[in-house]
Amino acid sequence: MSLAPQELENSASKYAAEAIRLDSQGSRGMAIQSYQRAIEALVKLVQIYPDYKLNKVYMERANAYQNRIKALQMSHGLDDDRPTPIEDNRVEPANGNGKGSAPSGGSGSKSGNVETLKADFDDLVMKDKPKVSWDEVIGLDDAKRAIRESIVYPMKRPDLFPLGWPRGILLYGPPGCGKTLLAAAAAAEIDGYFINVDAASMMSKWLGEAEKNISKLFTMARKLNESEGVPVLLFIDEIDSLLGQRNSEVGGEVRVKNQFLTEMDGINGKSKESQLYVIGATNKPWSLEAGFLRRFQKRIYVTLPDNASRTNLFNQYTRPLNTESALKIDELAKITDGYSASDIKDICQSVQLRVVNELFESGKAMEANANPRPVGTTDFREILKIRKPSVSVDMIRAYMRWSDQFKAL
Numbered sequence: 001m002s003l004a005p006q007e008l009e010n011s012a013s014k015y016a017a018e019a020i021r022l023d024s025q026g027s028r029g030m031a032i033q034s035y036q037r038a039i040e041a042l043v044k045l046v047q048i049y050p051d052y053k054l055n056k057v058y059m060e061r062a063n064a065y066q067n068r069i070k071a072l073q074m075s076h077g078l079d080d081d082r083p084t085p086i087e088d089n090r091v092e093p094a095n096g097n098g099k100g101s102a103p104s105g106g107s108g109s110k111s112g113n114v115e116t117l118k119a120d121f122d123d124l125v126m127k128d129k130p131k132v133s134w135d136e137v138i139g140l141d142d143a144k145r146a147i148r149e150s151i152v153y154p155m156k157r158p159d160l161f162p163l164g165w166p167r168g169i170l171l172y173g174p175p176g177c178g179k180t181l182l183a184a185a186a187a188a189e190i191d192g193y194f195i196n197v198d199a200a201s202m203m204s205k206w207l208g209e210a211e212k213n214i215s216k217l218f219t220m221a222r223k224l225n226e227s228e229g230v231p232v233l234l235f236i237d238e239i240d241s242l243l244g245q246r247n248s249e250v251g252g253e254v255r256v257k258n259q260f261l262t263e264m265d266g267i268n269g270k271s272k273e274s275q276l277y278v279i280g281a282t283n284k285p286w287s288l289e290a291g292f293l294r295r296f297q298k299r300i301y302v303t304l305p306d307n308a309s310r311t312n313l314f315n316q317y318t319r320p321l322n323t324e325s326a327l328k329i330d331e332l333a334k335i336t337d338g339y340s341a342s343d344i345k346d347i348c349q350s351v352q353l354r355v356v357n358e359l360f361e362s363g364k365a366m367e368a369n370a371n372p373r374p375v376g377t378t379d380f381r382e383i384l385k386i387r388k389p390s391v392s393v394d395m396i397r398a399y400m401r402w403s404d405q406f407k408a409l
């Protein structure tokens, strides 16, 4: 999660803690105001980032605060002097600032019987059998080979690996270059389960103790592997946030980190029968410390696409579009040096939107058989004027420097 949502989340959490404190002191009016602010921050978060994995949790919290406001208003109408009790059925605010309990509605209120809310850990964990083929992952030949060598071959012929093989793989590099796709393709090739979690959500204040989440996650992956007898690939995105400054609790980071290292040791020390792999992904490899890196014996740089890959990406993402026959894909590849694969996908989408908008603006969109005109090289040039690469040259230099020192294929 980038900075802005983190700030919103922090502010929601701050208002909620304040509301609960005021509530427990019987300051009804002020508590209501703070609950209201917490709700506003949560709702904003969900609106701005509609796909974020924690949204369900946020909405549940917002509903709980809303119910508490109703309960407070109701009891206010009934009896001015008696504060609504909130002692019963308390819910610890997840991990957060630990300043108080989440509202329960309390036995004294008529309508505010808010259920005990537990953020649902399972909501964060997407378990899937992906159908991504290696061909869909454009370029990245070194990364594909390294993943095949460490996951696919040992899977197929474990007898050829008497000394064991690595179970931890780190994919690092700029955002939007295919880390997730690569991991999904590996899971597809071995016909395994792909568990996709993002470490930043696991560290969220709203989800209970982060180290317990880590332990639940590994237990779940182990059980799945043992019970179904199929390989399990645990993909942990933004793995650097396990070390992060987000956990405000003193000592929290250390416990999370230690829990993770212990779990990784468990996996690396496993017998040949175990088919559990951990692929960690990060855009900030430099924030990982030595203990972490040691557990990922393979460290693979997932780079920006080169010229040939950009050509293939443009081919892939313009295929479903109606393009002019003279579309110069080679030129597009040349002028997009420095753009990520996901930038290129976005650019193709923007070009299509441009011609669709044109059609609507012409007033003809709803006429029978009305279609946008084909997209051409000029459309791409126009979009590129206003769409800069999402990764800076300085960032790329930083990845290369880090690679020189820590890459391990």
Ligand SMILES: Nc1ncnc2c1ncn2[C@@H]1O[C@H](COP(=O)(O)OP(=O)(O)OP(=O)(O)O)[C@@H](O)[C@H]1O
Binding pocket: 136, 137, 138, 139, 140, 174, 175, 176, 177, 178, 179, 180, 181, 182, 237, 281, 282, 283, 302, 313, 341, 342, 345
């Ligand atoms: N190498 C690639 N080949 C084809 N499409 C790609 C490639 N890399 C990225 N894309 C497109 O961009 C989208 C985002 O890429 P993906 O999520 O795999 O990147 P990532 O490196 O994991 O990024 P992040 O660091 O932001 O998680 C993909 O769903 C895919 O559509």
